[in-house]
């Protein structure tokens with residue numbers, strides 16, 4: 001069984017846990033303490049409020065342990081606010097974040113009027129059929145480094161990408177019935 005953590009500080013934690021419970025060979029667990037972070041095979045950083053999660057990473061004394069585990073190859077997937085926390089740079093802002101992926105992101109990039117929307121795309125690396133993409137006050141990627149592979153582009157903006165053991169999506173697969181991205185993440189661990 002693979003122990004897959006969902007970072008349980010703030011945001012859509014139970015939705016990811018529910019999704020993981022449907023997959024074979026996966027033991028989902030909520031994690032927030034240093035010993036728990038040391039014990040998992042992979043971690044999902046959920047959507048929520050990146051400024052709040054960033055502060056709590058420090059309060060719970062797990063920021064440095066997490067950075068260390070990611071540098072040592074632990075697979076990690078950030079959805080929405082999770083993407084923001086993993087980025088090296090946040091456009092025009094400086095909040096506490098992990099700075100482990102060679103991307104620049106813009107928070108709330110779709111503006112207020114388009115705060116939330118849903119679309120469908122084929123993401124060839126992940127699924128041969130269209131999957132639903134739910135965006136909620138979502139970021140997108142403004143810039144990527146050489147080591148980063150864009151996986152999905154919507155309206156000319158990169159909304160999913162991978163750099164080795166790090167996966168990010170602007171959208172929320174845990175709020176849909178489609179488990180393709182969760183399965184893809186589990187395959188990154190196997």
Ligand SMILES: NC(=O)CC[C@H](N)C(=O)O
Pocket residue numbers: 046047048049050051079080081082084107108136137138139
């Ligand atoms: N759904 C989300 O995770 C929204 C992210 C949020 N707007 C932020 O900037 O942190």
